[in-house]
Amino acid sequence: MKKVTYIFNIALVTVLMACTAASTYAKTINFAIASDVHYSSITETENRKFTNGAKALNGLIDRINENKYDYVVFLGDNIDKSNKKNLVAFLNTVKKIKTPYYLVPGNHDTHKISGLTKEEYAKIVHEYNKTQKKEATSYYFYPSADIIAIVLDNVSSGMPSTHGMYNDKTLKFLDETLSKNKNKKAIIFQHVPFVEPYESPSHNILEKDEFNAVIRRHDNILAICSGHYHREFVKRDDRGIYHISAPALYEAPYYYYELQIKYDKKPFLKPQNVKIDGTAKPAI
Numbered sequence: 001m002k003k004v005t006y007i008f009n010i011a012l013v014t015v016l017m018a019c020t021a022a023s024t025y026a027k028t029i030n031f032a033i034a035s036d037v038h039y040s041s042i043t044e045t046e047n048r049k050f051t052n053g054a055k056a057l058n059g060l061i062d063r064i065n066e067n068k069y070d071y072v073v074f075l076g077d078n079i080d081k082s083n084k085k086n087l088v089a090f091l092n093t094v095k096k097i098k099t100p101y102y103l104v105p106g107n108h109d110t111h112k113i114s115g116l117t118k119e120e121y122a123k124i125v126h127e128y129n130k131t132q133k134k135e136a137t138s139y140y141f142y143p144s145a146d147i148i149a150i151v152l153d154n155v156s157s158g159m160p161s162t163h164g165m166y167n168d169k170t171l172k173f174l175d176e177t178l179s180k181n182k183n184k185k186a187i188i189f190q191h192v193p194f195v196e197p198y199e200s201p202s203h204n205i206l207e208k209d210e211f212n213a214v215i216r217r218h219d220n221i222l223a224i225c226s227g228h229y230h231r232e233f234v235k236r237d238d239r240g241i242y243h244i245s246a247p248a249l250y251e252a253p254y255y256y257y258e259l260q261i262k263y264d265k266k267p268f269l270k271p272q273n274v275k276i277d278g279t280a281k282p283a284i
Contacts, residue, residue, distance in 0.1 A: 027144070027146075027262070027263055027264070028260060028261065028262050028263075029070050029143055029144055029147065029260070029261045030067070030069050030070055030258070030259070030260050031069050031070050031071045031072060031073070031143065031258075031259055031261075032060075032063075032064055032067070032069045032072045032073075032256055032257065032258050032259070033072070033073050033074075033075055033189070033225050033244075033246050033256065033257045033259065034060055034072070034073075034074055034075065034246060034249045034256040034257070034283075035074070035075035035076060035077065035106075035191075035226070035227025035228070035245075035246040035247070035248060035249065036075070036076070036077040036106070036227050036228070036230055036246075036247075036248035036249060036250065036251075037053060037056070037057050037074065037077065037078050037079070037090070037248075037249045037250055038053050038077055038078075038079070038080040038108065038248070038250045039053060039054065039057060039078060039079050039080065039086060039089065039090040039093070039250075040053070040079065040080040040081060040086055040089075041085050041086055041089045042080075052250060052251075052252070052254070053249070053250030054093075055284055056249050056250055056254040056283045056284050057090075057093060057094070057249065057250075057283070058093070059254065059282075059283040059284035060249060060256055060283040061093070061094065061096050061097055063256070063281065063283055064097050064098075064099060064101075065096075065097065065098050065099075067258070068098075068099065069099050069258070070099065070100075070143060071099060071100045071101065071102065071141075071143055071149075072097060072099060072100070072101040072102070073101070073102045073103075073104065073149070073151070073189050073225070074094070074101065074102070074103050074104060075104045075106070075189060075190075075191060075225060075226060075227035075228075075246055076103075076104040076105055076106025076107070076108075076109060076155070076190075076191030076227055076228065077106035077107065077108040077109060077191065077227065077228070077248075078090055078103060078106065078108075078109055079108060079109055080108055081108065081115070082108060082109055082110050082111055082114070082115025082116045082121075083115060083116065084116065084120075084124060087109070087116065087121065087124050087125070088124065088128070091124070091125065091128035091129060092128070094129075095128065095129070100131040100141075101129065101131060102129075102131060102132060102141065102149075102151060102189070103125055103129070103132065103151075104151050104152075104153075104189050104190060104191050104227075105118065105121060105137045105153050105155055105191065106155060106191040106227070106228065107155045107156060107191065107192075107228070109121060109155075110137070110155070111155075111156055111157075117157075118137050118153065118157060119135075121137065122134075122135040122136055122137050123135050137151075137153035138150075138151060138152050138153045138170050138173050138174075139151050140177055140181075142184075143187075146184055146185065146263065147184055147185050147186075147187065147222075147261070148177070148181045148184045148185070148186050148187075149186075149187050149189060150174065150177055150178075150186055150187070150188045150189065151189045151190070152166075152170060152173075152174060152188060152189065152190040153170055153190075154166050154170065154190045154191060154192050154205065154211075155191055155192065166205070166207045166210060166211055171207075171210055171211065171214055174188075174211075174214055174215075175214045175217065175218075178214075178215075178217075178218040178220065178221070179218070181220070182218070182220055183220075184220065185220055185221075185222040185263075186218070186220050186221045186222060187221075187222050187223050187224075187225065188221065188223070188224045188225070189224075189225050189226075190224070190225075190226055191226060191227055191228050192205055192226060192228045193205075193224070193226035193227075193228060193229065193233075193243060193245050194208065194211060194212070194215075194224055194226070194243060195224075195233075195235055195237065195243035196229065197229045197231040197232075197233030197245045200229070215241070216239075219239075221239075221241050222241070222242070222261075222276070223241065223242040223243070223244055223276065224241060224242070224243050224244070225244045225245075225246070225257075225259075226243075226244070226245050226246070227245065227246050227248070228245075229245055230247055230248035230251060231245060231247060232245065232246070232247045232255070232280060233245035234278065242276065244257065244259075244278060247280070249283060253282055254282055254283045254284050255280045255281065255282060255283070256280075256281060256283055257278055257279070257280055257281070258278070258279045258281050259276060259277070259278045259279075260276065260277045260278075261275075261276050262275045262276075262277070263275070
């Protein structure tokens with residue numbers, strides 16, 4: 001099966017000095033991201049083959065437990081139709097994971113008109129997954145003393161929509177969280193990507209300029225990880241931020257991403273030596 005590997009090198013300002021520091025203070029974090037599981041209690045419908053999706057999710061859980069990742073993030077559309085039955089079934093399946101795991105809300109997971117409200121969704125997730133300390137759809141956690149992971153809710157609160165959306169509260173949360181953690185590198189996890197794998201006027205972020213204004217005020221963002229487009233994609237922008245889009249787990253070849261961050265113990269004092277290795281791996 002095809003294996004795709006990406007190597008990212010960030011800000012090697014003074015190679016000799018950085019390597020000297022790394023030899024003494026090197027640290028590594030290994031984690032996994034998976035997107036668009038579209039889990040359902042229904043076996044099959046006209047549009048999606050849920051049998052393969054459930055099989056891929058169980059395969060992913062086996063891979064996670066075998067590799068003993070530091071943590072795992074599900075990047076949204078974890079269920080196909082927003083209702084309590086599907087969400088509880090998904091959570092009862094992923095509770096077999098033996099490492100901390102976190103959920104990003106996707107446009108299929110919550111919508112007020114014909115599914116779970118965000119408050120209902122957050123309450124159920126918190127009840128079944130004690131790793132998520134707060135009943136919230138936007139929150140943060142610390143994979144290490146030097147890195148902050150920020151989960152952002154960028155999907156509709158009302159009518160079902162495939163567009164990405166930020167409200168003022170979410171953008172303020174992001175701005176304040178980055179400001180309070182400026183001495184740490186930040187990884188942002190959200191369902192809809194800021195940089196699209198391909199152009200899609202029906203799937204893009206509506207408040208793109210507002211989001212861009214926030215992230216350009218901060219120089220500590222390492223990567224933004226997303227899903228939604230069902231397409232593998234990696235791009236480094238003009239500021240050195242890596243935009244990583246994960247494919248849909250429920251579709252062949254059933255890939256998830258394994259990411260490894262290698263960095264100096266104090267990586268944010270120049271010269272920096274931060275490297276991410278990202279590998280697309282099959283779940284089944």
